[in-house]
Amino acid sequence: MADNANWYVVHTYSGYENTVKATIEKYVENRGMQDLIHEISIPLETVTEITDNGPKEVERKVFPGYVLVKMVMNDETWHVVRNIRGVTGFLGEGNKAIPLSEADVAALGVEKREVVVSYQEGDTVRITDGALESFLGTVEEIDLDRSKVRVVVSMFGRETPVELELDQVEPAND
Template sequence: METAKKPEQIEPHWYFVQVASGCEKKVKANLEQRIQTLEMNDRILKVEIPERQAIRIRQEGSRASSAEKIFPGYVLIQMVMDDESWQVVKNTPNVINFVGTEERRRYGRGRGHVTPRPLGSAEVNRIFRAAEQEEPVIKVDLEPGHKIEVTAGPFQDFNGEVVEVNPERGTLKALISIFGRDTPVELGFSQVRRLDE
């Protein structure tokens, strides 16, 4: 007859947990407090929100640096999976469910029972490497297909459509109708304004 393994003998794994959108930091704080209160430090080891640096270039050309969540709506937890640790995580406010395989429900709606799936070591390494990335990700409020109005320079007051964005140089290429023909023109981010549709 096989005896049940004690939690100390079971290997901890990383799991993704889906949380309410925008509540990642609140879930992390609540879960860390619950871990201390319920003395689960030996079974729930780490709670992480993978983030990377991003530089957002605004329309007027200003740059703003911020931390951007790699997986919005998800938290990574390193834990020893057993009934008690599962309940602690699952019953934390704003936690929706573990990511894993779902067993089919015969009746009712919504998610059935989800069997948590541990992440492989290669997946975990890839996630943390992305978070430690030296080069910040550059984000721009303008994308190909957006309608713009030129606000400065020789094409001021012309309207066009963005066809290419070059965040590193702070420029974009747009098609502007000049004398009835679409002409590609390179403009700086500070020379254009996005037209809201």
């Protein structure tokens, strides 16, 4: 059944996102619907706010008024989610909910995909995308959590570290 599950955007009253998420999770647990409703997410970002007391890190909702739900869409799941207090509907046309595309899910960073890279620190790599396309460099650091790689490139006789996406570099074939 998990193959049929897609991410859907649920519109809520502003400020009700956490309540809606908790209520959906409670429904899923009480009704044994774990095979139909898999995951509920509220995209958050960490922002540094400058206050009188100095800088403070705060988590802020990326899309206030919206909750993301990974579920198998059928009449029962639609009805359960749609009739939760605070939910105004699904994103879509009329009563038809439209699932997010794989590209949208990846861009939102909702689902973490395991990334396997064919290079390691110290390897020579070729940059395949961006302003430095076709440059060669040495991998200095790989950050799998952020999907970033730091490559040291020689430009104009100087060693310059450049941060790139993991898929923007490939092992150099010497």
